[in-house]
Amino acid sequence: MPNFKFAKRIETLPPYLFAEIDRVKAEVAERGVDIISLGIGDNDLPTPEFIIDALCEAARNPKYHRYPSYAGLLSFREAVAQWYKERFGVEGLNPKTEVITLIGSKEGIAHFPLAFVDPGDLTLVCTPNYPVPPVAAGFLQGEVEFLPLYEENNFLPDLDSVSEETWRRAKMIYVNYPNNPTSAMAPREFFEKLVGICREYEVILMQDAAYTEVYYDPDNKPMSVLEIPGAKDVAIEFHSLSKTFNMTGWRLGMAVGNETLVKGLGKVKENVDSGAFEAVQQAGIVALQQGAPYTEQFRGVYRERRDAVLKALGEAGIEFVKPEATFYIWAKVPKGYGSSAEFVTRVIQEKGVVLTPGNGFGAPGEGWFRISLTLDTPRLMEAVERIKTL
Numbered sequence: 001m002p003n004f005k006f007a008k009r010i011e012t013l014p015p016y017l018f019a020e021i022d023r024v025k026a027e028v029a030e031r032g033v034d035i036i037s038l039g040i041g042d043n044d045l046p047t048p049e050f051i052i053d054a055l056c057e058a059a060r061n062p063k064y065h066r067y068p069s070y071a072g073l074l075s076f077r078e079a080v081a082q083w084y085k086e087r088f089g090v091e092g093l094n095p096k097t098e099v100i101t102l103i104g105s106k107e108g109i110a111h112f113p114l115a116f117v118d119p120g121d122l123t124l125v126c127t128p129n130y131p132v133p134p135v136a137a138g139f140l141q142g143e144v145e146f147l148p149l150y151e152e153n154n155f156l157p158d159l160d161s162v163s164e165e166t167w168r169r170a171k172m173i174y175v176n177y178p179n180n181p182t183s184a185m186a187p188r189e190f191f192e193k194l195v196g197i198c199r200e201y202e203v204i205l206m207q208d209a210a211y212t213e214v215y216y217d218p219d220n221k222p223m224s225v226l227e228i229p230g231a232k233d234v235a236i237e238f239h240s241l242s243k244t245f246n247m248t249g250w251r252l253g254m255a256v257g258n259e260t261l262v263k264g265l266g267k268v269k270e271n272v273d274s275g276a277f278e279a280v281q282q283a284g285i286v287a288l289q290q291g292a293p294y295t296e297q298f299r300g301v302y303r304e305r306r307d308a309v310l311k312a313l314g315e316a317g318i319e320f321v322k323p324e325a326t327f328y329i330w331a332k333v334p335k336g337y338g339s340s341a342e343f344v345t346r347v348i349q350e351k352g353v354v355l356t357p358g359n360g361f362g363a364p365g366e367g368w369f370r371i372s373l374t375l376d377t378p379r380l381m382e383a384v385e386r387i388k389t390l
């Protein structure tokens with residue numbers, strides 16, 4: 001038998017922290033325990049019926065059975081540009097050159113560094129954060145420097161602490177607001193400052209906007225980085241229909257912004273994938289054009305869940321960050337546990353509740369855990385009840 005060796009880029013990946021949790025979860029499930037899984041960020045609510053109808057109709061049209069166009073249907077990209085105008089007031093996006101369709105935003109985020117990162121190029125990445133960007137940059141032998149997100153700085157990176165030399169050397173910075181896992185939002189001043197720095201030092205700004213529609217206060221909506229004047233000189237924003245319209249399984253997203261950055265991503269994609277199913281894009285158009293009232297409804301559901309869980313956590317003496325956006329609660333590991341992993345493992349083993357350990361998103365997440373609000377309120381309440389009795 002040949003001894004096939006993994007490439008070094010796979011072998012040198014950090015140990016997958018969630019694998020241990022999956023192992024414990026499987027053990028607990030074998031004992032017949034009723035497991036409540038609050039680990040994964042996957043909406044439990046179904047995709048609205050009108051979007052499914054649009055897919056069914058489009059799926060019957062042989063026109064969409066062929067290979068999609070690489071950049072995506074122009075009509076989908078036009079709908080994205082229009083949605084950006086209506087939702088964020090971002091005017092004048094050129095759907096032909098400044099918008100590209102993605103097979104979910106993860107695909108775009110993972111592929112983007114292929115277009116711009118050479119071995120040794122420096123990417124700055126906030127941490128704790130969605131783990132895909134540093135892995136993608138690392139695959140290319142890019143250098144990654146982490147910018148820690150701390151509670152005392154409202155989970156924003158301290159841009160002033162980054163040296164001028166680092167800014168000069170940096171090729172790219174990845175930020176994600178509203179943030180997974182901390183649920184923090186970035187204020188306008190933060191984006192203004194970041195855009196200013198990126199323009200000054202010619203740093204590519206990747207902003208991951210997957211959660212802008214999962215917010216709780218209509219008077220304090222998350223913004224797009226493209227609202228900042230001059231952002232288009234340096235920024236590409238990744239967005240998705242996944243969280244906005246409960247379409248995680250459909251795999252549809254978009255990247256929007258600087259023409260060269262969009263073009264580079266497009267060149268990579270031409271060579272590695274063949275685009276998103278056009279019937280799905282057709283349904284995506286309908287979602288973007290008519291989905292706002294449904295998204296509002298979902299926000300109501302998450303708000304109710306959030307408030308119930310926060311109340312119960314408060315009663316249990318567990319400290320947390322009140323989320324302004326996202327369907328995550330970022331909470332502190334109660335005293336008496338050595339680490340996030342120890343707490344999370346005990347909660348699964350003894351109570352059958354799956355949480356995500358904070359350090360799984362990066363070292364500064366140690367001491368924290370994440371709860372996903374992606375189950376109904378009674379189930380969430382039961383989970384907190386069980387945790388209380390640990």
Ligand SMILES: Cc1ncc(COP(=O)(O)O)c(C=O)c1O
Nearest residue numbers: 104105106130180210240242253
């Ligand atoms: C911060 C963040 N960005 C991007 C994604 C990817 O979403 P999708 O590929 O479904 O668009 C996720 C998924 O959980 C996420 O949490």
